[in-house]
Amino acid sequence: MPTGTPATGTARLSLATVCLSGTLEDKLAAAATAGFDGVEIFAPDLLADPGSPAAIGARCRDLGLSVDLYQPLRDIDSTDPDRFAANLRRADATFEVMAGLGADTVLVCSSVSPDAVDPAADADLLAAQLHTLAARAHERGLRIAYEALAWGRHVDTWDASWDAVRAADHPALGLCLDSFHVLARGSDPAPIAEVPGGKLFFLQLADARELSMDVLSWSRHHRLFPGQGGFDLPAFLAPVLAAGYAGPLSLEVFNDVFRQSDPVRTAVDARRSLIALAEATALAGAGTDPVATAAPSLDGTAFVELTAGPELGRVLRALGFSRTGVHRTKQVERFEQGGARLLVNAAGTGSGAVAAIAVETPDPDASARRAARLCASPVPRATGPGEAEFAEIPAPDGTALFLCRTSGDAGPDSTHGPAWPHDFVGVDEAPAPGTGITGIDHVGLTQPYDAFDEAVLFHRAVLGLDPVGDGEYAAPFGLVRSRALADPRRRLRLALTVSVLRRGDWSPAVADPQYVALACDDVLATAAAARAAGVPLLAVPANYHDDLAARLDLPADTVAAYRELGVLHDRDAHGDYLQVCTELLGGRLFLALVQRTGTHDGHGWPDAPVRMAAHRRSRLARG
């Protein structure tokens, strides 16, 4: 683990214990393992721990973690003087805990209580109560970081919290800014740059998908790590840094999935998100990250490596691929057609799956160094003498990512040897005539349930891909979420899917399907040639084509051809997406022939339920 790497230059990285699953013990160990510098300790985590605050503080120090924040102290101010006095007694107990922990800052949330002080009615009272609280903290050498909850009863925007802090005017009172509360309310973060940096006591970062639900539920269940959702976090972080904020970058992410996932894995994902955010902010001209480097400009897919299913070699030949080489030392064959290169690996169990995606990058060394800085270090690979030594990085779903070049020699500064095609020796076979396949359109990968958001961030950060599609559809055996990522030039596309709810016992669907979508310019011609050569094309129900004809008002001969070849056709305002799928080649893998028209940027999701039902049916029919 990359402990101690100065991955974001000077900023310290911190993680709230609420982000992770487990008891406090699990959470602290995970944060340390992932290389965090500090933690925010969530009060309920401490209450359930058998150690005293002092023992917990010592445990943190032993793990190399500072306790950057204790949180939260809720509903402090009150229009009822007796209640406020009782609240101060609660605060004293919290200060006692903090003294034990060795934490100097406590998060105070704006009140949600019916007796909260309304500054519009009595700004002086709120200021006076916050001043009293801060003075009490100050006596003990502690600080109050005051935060506006987006659903606070009266104080519910960051500028309202800043008004209160200014009015209270105490050196031990400052702001806690939380990107969720600011961005979920649609507030403009730019004016934060005007706040004196010394008054920014703490910074909490979280991303989120755009969801239309009440902001409290959105916040408590669906926060994400920066880069996993749709918030513009660099535009939030930049003014905070410009104001002079010098504290840690800390993540506070309430997420139902992360709450029950392996905390070490979540913590590594979390740290990657902060490094990528610091980098993106620095590259946008703000911040002072001295090691920011732009993501590589990708040149497409060098190859996709498949483990050999029962019929894969035969099907590729019938699809018009030429076998152009065999690996010098491994049981791997190379197939090519147009710009599509597929390797078939005969080692292993051979049930058919995507083993690796090789990405074409102009400087594989630099790409690998950058990946390592993003908590995605290359793993050791067995390489024969004289073979290309390219970096292999495991993606969250276990697929290997290779960073490599297809052509050219290594430059003088490279530690790499020859490009990967040198690893193959030619075979004495006549080239196949082809069926019109021109390249690889995209690769579709079902993600493990816990790894979906992690995978989006991983590919976004490590490969510099952008999200280009976000969907959800009702598949026959449950809802499926999908996200597509691509480079700006659309040379590399990945389509990721996951069950919205983790699969249960009732699940007769094909488990975790994967596919390679092969691009062609005339899918009807390519599919017809493939069918004639014996490729097992997936049958599509006549009902689907009847409906399609009525919806799109298609000519009868087109519909007849669609029926014959099993074409699925999706149309949107930008163009059309036509696909013909093979039956399953093994347990989970299939190939798709894909034709795009116009600037259609989709991945066939509207037709996925029909395809999934058909794959299940064909598998049952074949026994």
Add this chain to the structure above:
Amino acid sequence: MPTGTPATGTARLSLATVCLSGTLEDKLAAAATAGFDGVEIFAPDLLADPGSPAAIGARCRDLGLSVDLYQPLRDIDSTDPDRFAANLRRADATFEVMAGLGADTVLVCSSVSPDAVDPAADADLLAAQLHTLAARAHERGLRIAYEALAWGRHVDTWDASWDAVRAADHPALGLCLDSFHVLARGSDPAPIAEVPGGKLFFLQLADARELSMDVLSWSRHHRLFPGQGGFDLPAFLAPVLAAGYAGPLSLEVFNDVFRQSDPVRTAVDARRSLIALAEATALAGAGTDPVATAAPSLDGTAFVELTAGPELGRVLRALGFSRTGVHRTKQVERFEQGGARLLVNAAGTGSGAVAAIAVETPDPDASARRAARLCASPVPRATGPGEAEFAEIPAPDGTALFLCRTSGDAGPDSTHGPAWPHDFVGVDEAPAPGTGITGIDHVGLTQPYDAFDEAVLFHRAVLGLDPVGDGEYAAPFGLVRSRALADPRRRLRLALTVSVLRRGDWSPAVADPQYVALACDDVLATAAAARAAGVPLLAVPANYHDDLAARLDLPADTVAAYRELGVLHDRDAHGDYLQVCTELLGGRLFLALVQRTGTHDGHGWPDAPVRMAAHRRSRLARG
């Protein structure tokens, strides 16, 4: 399966295929197995089926199912005449499908399209277009059931849809009423009674929890079967029946969990919900259900049967229970203290679990007949000669429910023999002095993921319990949902919990905990006596008690006693809930000593996370 039972008198029961998981084949088979009379076929289910509409219609008839509705036809009206003409062509294709299916009614949803006709701007145009559509359907002997989606662009309330139907004035055009769309908008259903019954073409029923989210997401993901949520469905159904509606009672429930659960099980649950709803509506004075019977008035828990964990017998004696009998023919011992009766069954694997809950009901025969009518038929039981023959009904989580009597003889009309205590022979042991336990407060049961909502409905319908609590809390290894049910007199309480997301691989928590909460009047005295006798009480962290003392301002000696005995203390406006738990007695079972003050109606959920962390810790410590 109860096919053909006239369970709701005259009403036919129908199920929308969207309610179920699977392909159309799975769904139709499940609806038939559960005993439904008909189905609504959802267009995407048909499109993915390889059979022609005629073949699908024939399959339905073979299964004894009528096709009561085909659905939906969307976005029909349009301010653009060309678009409306194209929409009519789509409608023709739909009518063609319906002719094949043998379905005479199609659901037309109010449009959500930007080009939808706004009746406020041009009521005549909407009326004319609906009239045209209805006339076209009428030519083919078909009918249009027009429904207001709660998120329709202009028509979004049931009365707006009724205005449109009245204005269009065509005999083949009527209303489809959907309880979700009516109740989610807070509309008053009472005026539905004024609509001519002949204009009510179709009725869709769905319940839902009160959730604060956009109504579209709420509708598409979180609908429930009647009795599982918070809507007052009898108050909705009554005016519909009063208006003279004579069509089927049909369920249309979009639910993320049901979409991926065993469809047969879901369909049985669905049918139970309709029978219970018809009964509740009839008992409230509306409808004509001739076999409605009120749920039995329960007299409490006759006994709870536990499978013997490693220490169970010893712990019960240390808790002050007396062993008062052994079963005549089975390896079962009877323990009693106050009104608490526990049976310990030594047969089986003996890892410790709740095997059965025996409910005290004045007329076990009538209760069993009613259960059978609610798709909860008693299962055969091995009973020795002369032993009590009480009904055993498996609850959704596999726990057995027994319907029985503790005292008295069978009445003249009963087929039952003696009350259950006759099955035990006395033992020659001195009664234990007791520790102050007075009865069984409640039983806590973790539910299988797919069975949570089913379990709520099951206990509500079969036992006549009411929901008395609904919560969600962040447990150490993921969020937990909880619902409590109780009879009106609080003689029987059940607390059900489930993971909000299905458990994954990372889950070091105690799996599926169960407990029996034993009532006492002075939990400190009872726990002290138990500890002195060697009961392994669960240690609670000092941090918890420090926080509790600050929150509730408790006297120092109370806090000291709490620390010593591991008391968990929850307070709300109604009173206090104090509990002391044992360590785990086997893999998942524990006992709790519970004292309530005032009218506190909770079940200790705020303290469950602390308890769960402590149980995991004590289990790890014991190895």
